[in-house]
Amino acid sequence: MSKSKLIAKRLFDDVKWKRYNYLINKETYKILADVEAQRGKLSKSMVRKCDEYAEDILGGKVFSPGLQLFSALNGGFQEGWLPENYYGRFVVEYAQGDYGKVSYLKPMTRYIFRSDLFPDLVSYVNGIWLDSYSKVVLPDQVREVLFANRDKVVFKSDTNFLQGLGIHFFTKENFDIHSILMLGNGVFQDFIHQHPFFEEIMPDSVATIRLTTAVDREGQVSVRSSFLRVGRSGQPNVKAKSEINVLADAVTGKLDQEVYYMNYQYTDRHPDTGYQFGGKTLPCYRKCVDAVVSLHATIPQVRCIGWDLVVDKNEDVKVMEWNGADNGMRIAQGVKGAVFADLGWDKLHLLKENPLLVY
Incomplete structure (x- = not known):
C-alpha cells in the first residue's frame, strides 16, 4: 500500500472509531441515567476512579462511561472490565476478527460445525437451495423436504437477522417459494416446541x-x-x-x-x-x-x-x-x-x- 493510501486509511479509521465511541457513549449515558434513577447516582469519587482506570489501563478516557455504567449496575468497581466500546473496538478486531x-452467514453453520445440535433444514444461498448437508435441492422439492416431518418452520434471513429481526414463520399452507426468494439468502430451521x-x-x-x-x-x-x-x-x-x-x-x-x-x-x-x-x-x-x-x-x-x-x-x-x-x-x-x-x-x-x- 502506498504512503498516501496508508495515511488516508488511518484518517478514515480515526474518524470511524471516533464516531463509534460517540454513539456507544451516547447510548451508555442514556442507560446510566435510567440505572441511576433507580439505584442512585454514582459518587464523584467513583466517576473519578473510572476516568483514571480508563486512561491508565484501557488507553483513553473515552472508555470511562462504560465503566461508570458497570459500576452503577454492580454497586462497586472491578478491575478487568471491558466497556462496550473497548470490546467492540479491540476484542472484536483481535479476538474474533473476520473469522x-x-x-x-447462517447457511454455513451446519457446514462448519457438522452437528445435529443446530435445527437447520434447508438454506437458500445465491440462487440455489441446499439441504443441511449442502446438497442441492431442486425448487419444486423444497416444500416437501421442509414439511416432511413437521408442520411449522422458521426462516432466518442473512441480511436482517440481528436483534430478533428478519425472522419469519411458515406452515405448509402459507409457504410460497416466490415470496421467500424476496427475503434473500437465509436458512430454514425446525420450529422448536x-x-x-x-x-x-x-x-x-x-x-x-x-x-x-x-x-x-x-x-x-x-x-x-x-x-x-x-x-x-x-x-x-x-x-x-x-x-x-x-x-x-x-x-x-x-x-x-x-x-x-x-x-x-x-x-x-x-x-x-x-x-x-x-x-x-x-x-x-x-x-x-x-x-x-x-x-x-x-x-x-x-x-x-x-x-x-x-x-x-x-x-x-x-x-x-x-x-x-x-x-x-x-x-x-x-x-x-x-x-x-x-x-x-x-x-x-x-x-x-x-x-x-x-x-
Missing part, C-alpha cells in the same frame, strides 16, 4: 438461553456468562428492543431474582405474566454447557462466541444460532462482574505497538 464474521419450564414463563414465544464462551491462550473453552432471554406478550419471537433478561450463575444455571429491561432497570418478575425467577434453575443446563463447549472447541480461531440455545419439550438442547462478532456483553459484565479479567484482553489496545503481546 467471527462467518457467523453472520419449548420445554414446559419456559412455556410457563411466556407461552407466546420461545425463550433462549444465551451462553458466552471464551478460549484462553492454552485453548481451554469455558462459559463466561449465562442469561435467559424472554419475549413479551403478543410477540411471536424474542426481540432485542423489548426482551427481558434474567442473569444466571454460569456454572450452575441458577437464575437471579432480578429481571432486567433493555434500559437495565429491573423488576422482580416478568412484566406480562408475573412469573418470578429467583432461585429457579434452568433445565438441562449441564447439557447446554457441554454443547457449547464442545462446539467452540471446533473453531478456536474465534476466541469469544455467544450462543443462543433452546431446550425443547423432550429436554433436547438445540443451538439456534451463534454469534462470533460483536456479541455484546454489557449486561453480563455489569451485573456479574469482570468475566474476562483473566484473559488479558484489557491490553489488546497495545497490540499494534507490541505485536508480541500474549493474550
